[in-house]
Amino acid sequence: MKKAAFILLVLIAAAVAPPSHAQQADSTSTVAADSTKKVSAPSGLLAGQATQGEATSTNLESDTSVVRLLSPKWTVEYRASESEYRLGSGMGLLFEPGAGWHGSSKVEIAKRDYRGRDMSDINERFSNTAIRIIPDLYNINFSLGQDYLRQKAIGLARSGGDMVIENKYFNAGASWERPEFWAKRSRFALLGRAGGGQNDFKYDKNLQADASGYLWYGIGPQLNVSGGYGVWRRVEYSDVSGRKFDNMPSDMDTISAKVRYGTGEKKLLFLDYKRTVGVVRKVDPPRGNSLEVIENPELAIMERSNRQAEKLLVRSSMQPMSYLALDFEFLRDYFNQQNLVDDRLSKETETRDVKAKAGYRYAASGFIDFEIGKRNNDIDYGPVSLSSYLEKEQSIKVSMTQDVSDSVRVMLRGSGSLKQRFYKKRDANPRDADYLYYSLLADLDAGLPLNIRAGVKFTYKYNETINIDASLSDDNHTEYTYWVVPRFTLRPALWFEIGQEYEIKMEFTDFTFKENENYLDRTTIMNTQARFKFYRSHLSINHRYQFIDTGSYLRPPEGGERLYGRTNESYEHRMSFRYEYMPTTEFTLYTYSNYRFQQSNRLGAIDGEMGILSTRYYDSGEMTLGLKRMTKVTEAGKVNLDIAWVKRFGPNLSPERREFWEVNLNAEINF
Amino acid sequence: MKRSVAIIIILASVLAAGGCLFEPRDAQPPLDESEGDWVVPKTPKDVFLNLVTGLSSPGNSNYERSLADEFSFTPRDQDRLQFPDGTFDEWTKQVEMDVLSRIKGDYQGARTAQFGDENGAFPKEDVQVGWAEYEGPYMLSLTRAGSSEPEIYAGTARFYLKEGTSGWVLERWEDIDVIESYPTSGNLRGTFRAAN
Numbered sequence: 001m002k003k004a005a006f007i008l009l010v011l012i013a014a015a016v017a018p019p020s021h022a023q024q025a026d027s028t029s030t031v032a033a034d035s036t037k038k039v040s041a042p043s044g045l046l047a048g049q050a051t052q053g054e055a056t057s058t059n060l061e062s063d064t065s066v067v068r069l070l071s072p073k074w075t076v077e078y079r080a081s082e083s084e085y086r087l088g089s090g091m092g093l094l095f096e097p098g099a100g101w102h103g104s105s106k107v108e109i110a111k112r113d114y115r116g117r118d119m120s121d122i123n124e125r126f127s128n129t130a131i132r133i134i135p136d137l138y139n140i141n142f143s144l145g146q147d148y149l150r151q152k153a154i155g156l157a158r159s160g161g162d163m164v165i166e167n168k169y170f171n172a173g174a175s176w177e178r179p180e181f182w183a184k185r186s187r188f189a190l191l192g193r194a195g196g197g198q199n200d201f202k203y204d205k206n207l208q209a210d211a212s213g214y215l216w217y218g219i220g221p222q223l224n225v226s227g228g229y230g231v232w233r234r235v236e237y238s239d240v241s242g243r244k245f246d247n248m249p250s251d252m253d254t255i256s257a258k259v260r261y262g263t264g265e266k267k268l269l270f271l272d273y274k275r276t277v278g279v280v281r282k283v284d285p286p287r288g289n290s291l292e293v294i295e296n297p298e299l300a301i302m303e304r305s306n307r308q309a310e311k312l313l314v315r316s317s318m319q320p321m322s323y324l325a326l327d328f329e330f331l332r333d334y335f336n337q338q339n340l341v342d343d344r345l346s347k348e349t350e351t352r353d354v355k356a357k358a359g360y361r362y363a364a365s366g367f368i369d370f371e372i373g374k375r376n377n378d379i380d381y382g383p384v385s386l387s388s389y390l391e392k393e394q395s396i397k398v399s400m401t402q403d404v405s406d407s408v409r410v411m412l413r414g415s416g417s418l419k420q421r422f423y424k425k426r427d428a429n430p431r432d433a434d435y436l437y438y439s440l441l442a443d444l445d446a447g448l449p450l451n452i453r454a455g456v457k458f459t460y461k462y463n464e465t466i467n468i469d470a471s472l473s474d475d476n477h478t479e480y481t482y483w484v485v486p487r488f489t490l491r492p493a494l495w496f497e498i499g500q501e502y503e504i505k506m507e508f509t510d511f512t513f514k515e516n517e518n519y520l521d522r523t524t525i526m527n528t529q530a531r532f533k534f535y536r537s538h539l540s541i542n543h544r545y546q547f548i549d550t551g552s553y554l555r556p557p558e559g560g561e562r563l564y565g566r567t568n569e570s571y572e573h574r575m576s577f578r579y580e581y582m583p584t585t586e587f588t589l590y591t592y593s594n595y596r597f598q599q600s601n602r603l604g605a606i607d608g609e610m611g612i613l614s615t616r617y618y619d620s621g622e623m624t625l626g627l628k629r630m631t632k633v634t635e636a637g638k639v640n641l642d643i644a645w646v647k648r649f650g651p652n653l654s655p656e657r658r659e660f661w662e663v664n665l666n667a668e669i670n671f
Numbered sequence: 672m673k674r675s676v677a678i679i680i681i682l683a684s685v686l687a688a689g690g691c692l693f694e695p696r697d698a699q700p701p702l703d704e705s706e707g708d709w710v711v712p713k714t715p716k717d718v719f720l721n722l723v724t725g726l727s728s729p730g731n732s733n734y735e736r737s738l739a740d741e742f743s744f745t746p747r748d749q750d751r752l753q754f755p756d757g758t759f760d761e762w763t764k765q766v767e768m769d770v771l772s773r774i775k776g777d778y779q780g781a782r783t784a785q786f787g788d789e790n791g792a793f794p795k796e797d798v799q800v801g802w803a804e805y806e807g808p809y810m811l812s813l814t815r816a817g818s819s820e821p822e823i824y825a826g827t828a829r830f831y832l833k834e835g836t837s838g839w840v841l842e843r844w845e846d847i848d849v850i851e852s853y854p855t856s857g858n859l860r861g862t863f864r865a866a867n
Binding site (some may be wrong): 284295381431434477507597602619650 | 692693694695697698699700701702709711713729730731732736748749753772773775776777779795796798799800801816837838848852862863
């Protein structure tokens with residue numbers, strides 16, 4: 001009891017505050033009781049430590065007793081692409097005063113302009129963090145900072161006004177890490193946050209607190225039991241152009257438990273349960289467009305959202321014999337959100353999912369997986385909506401892999417599923433539908449003598465949509481896909497490789513009740529690629545030929561067998577060429593170019609015979625010339641530069657995309 | 672080896688018999704045509720025509736066939752901040768179609784859409800072989816059953832399209848700005864997904 005009181009005193013004395021991930025109101029809903037997450041140094045700080053470690057490694061080699069108290073760092077980046085320019089810079093200071101303390105202070109600023117449009121963003125970040133880590137005893141952390149984002153939109157929308165999001169915050173947190181209450185591991189945390197700032201159309205102030213506890217017990221070598229409880233509280237004040245919304249409280253409570261029985265990664269029994277209940281209050285603009293609120297603050301509303309979530313996962317894995325593995329999984333996922341103002345956001349959902357899987361190694365050279373699943377979804381959007389429904393899905397999957405010899409492998413995979421949707425108000429919304437799906441994949445891969453690799457892949461898919469009601473069944477159809485892909489690769493020498501792949505694909509859509517809509521796409525593709533490596537150079541050449549024709553199998557008006565009539569055909573060639581030359585490991589010159597040509601013909605009857613009614617030609621291409629350079633600036637810094645000139649042509653390209661520079665520059669100096 | 676062959680035969684039989692594994696419900700014969708005409712998307716802008724009919728008609732197939740398998744939606748930062756964390760994560764084609772079904776369920780009156788100006792032209796159009804990008808305004812007008820007042824969702828977006836083996840498809844829709852005081856498609860999508 002004295003120990004518990006001591007822990008409480010330490011925590012209260014040490015802190016009041018959460019990590020940065022608890023900043024957003026909505027994200028806090030699952031944060032409160034997630035006490036399994038350890039309080040750790042912010043990622044930026046850790047990244048800084050890693051960088052510092054790299055930068056000082058040489059010093060450490062020469063004198064391992066030297067520990068740097070302060071490590072300043074400066075970075076700059078510039079990026080240009082076909083759509084934007086971005087210039088950013090940052091300065092940071094890492095400090096390691098000892099006694100378990102680590103800290104950082106950072107300022108970052110970035111400006112982004114959009115090419116060809118009157119839009120720009122400015123983003124500034126200022127943060128200070130201090131953390132003390134006493135391993136296996138306690139952590140305390142503090143952070144203070146400000147984020148600023150200004151976006152200037154196209155202008156048409158906001159009458160030239162800018163959108164500003166600017167938030168200041170102070171966080172403090174503490175956690176007690178030493179195992180207590182006879183547990184193998186435990187953790188108790190208190191977190192607090194005070195923040196506020198301009199969020200586009202409103203000014204917010206808020207206070208948050210988060211308390212959580214977590215205990216982990218190991219009972220014998222195989223049984224582990226853990227559980228946690230957390231509470232999150234927030235109160236927010238908002239000001240919308242003088243209209244005040246005071247004292248908006250939000251809260252969220254979470255309880256969680258886990259049981260694991262068994263050894264190894266796959267447990268004989270694994271049970272995971274989590275329940276979250278609470279309410280979130282905040283000011284929203286109507287239907288998300290803050291412009292309306294800026295023009296008329298009376299439209300701002302306080303939304304109250306009651307939320308409840310529950311999740312249960314039970315998983316069992318066993319291997320009764322060396323050649324047999326069995327897995328079972330049950331999931332129940334429940335969620336309920338009821339909104340006071342925008343009831344379209346209200347939703348109650350429940351999913352029950354059961355899966356069973358068996359893996360059987362029937363020989364040293366082959367195995368089979370078999371899986372069946374059943375899922376029920378209950379989606380309810382509240383009494384007003386007509387769209388609530390129940391969904392039932394059954395599925396089956398089978399796969400087999402067989403090694404015929406050391407270099408020949410056969411793989412077969414098949415699956416099927418039936419998804420049935422039942423609308424709750426089907427008289428008003430008769431959208432009941434069944435979706436039937438089957439697929440089969442067969443793949444043969446073989447390594448042959450003389451460094452030849454060859455294979456063939458066959459795919460079949462069946463996708464049927466069945467609308468039940470007469471008002472929609474006209475749309476019922478089945479999509480069939482047949483796809484055969486033979487391939488081979490030759491490697492006559494270490495520096496040369498050539499390969500080809502052929503694709504023959506048929507996609508047929510068959511309407512159940514209106515044959516005239518049926519259509520068939522037939523595609524033939526040949527891909528050829530060659531790769532060369534010689535004297536610090538890489539060269540790759542690719543060519544792709546594609547032929548597609550589209551038509552329908554229709555029954556003649558006088559009856560009889562359905563006949564195929566083509567309506568369109570297109571030929572396409574794509575060629576690409578890429579060459580890289582690396583005089584040193586830190587310097588690369590490269591050039592890349594491609595050319596694409598397409599001819600599309602519309603087919604029809606001319607004087608009683610099938611012919612080309614019209615033809616359309618497209619061609620487009622691109623050429624890139626560039627260099628990459630990585631330079632070390634003494635041992636403390638580096639500069640990475642990738643710059644390229646790009647020239648394009650095509651039938652309809654906006655001027656800024658016809659010719660531009662792509663730049664990616666990063667510089668970093670550690671003082 | 673014999674055992675391997677036997678297992679392959681059994682597996683192939685199971686897969687071949689796959690068509691008998693599930694029993695879907697029977698559909699009622701159609702009363703009338705629920706879907707707008709499908710325009711074979713041989714040019715990038717055909718995709719927008721199919722999206723319009725895909726939104727306005729009760730059926731979903733025109734809209735679904737206009738999306739690439741790897742379709743994604745990116746909201747404005749402001750719309751992202753307004754909704755719970757994760758609302759816009761992994762915005763796949765499946766998520767888009769679920770949201771579309773809910774839109775059609777709750778707005779059963781007239782639904783119209785416009786991409787670009789009234790002639791379908793965009794302020795920025797970049798087209799190359801197999802790839803296209805458009806940037807400009809869009810507007811969705813949705814009416815509830817029994818109401819004469821549509822709700823307007825509008826904004827400026829970038830649309831990334833690619834040409835696949837079945838024609839042109841929309842690969843990514845990225846909202847970048849609002850237009851006047853209208854809520855954006857990101858607000859509509861976020862409201863109707865509202866992640867747990």
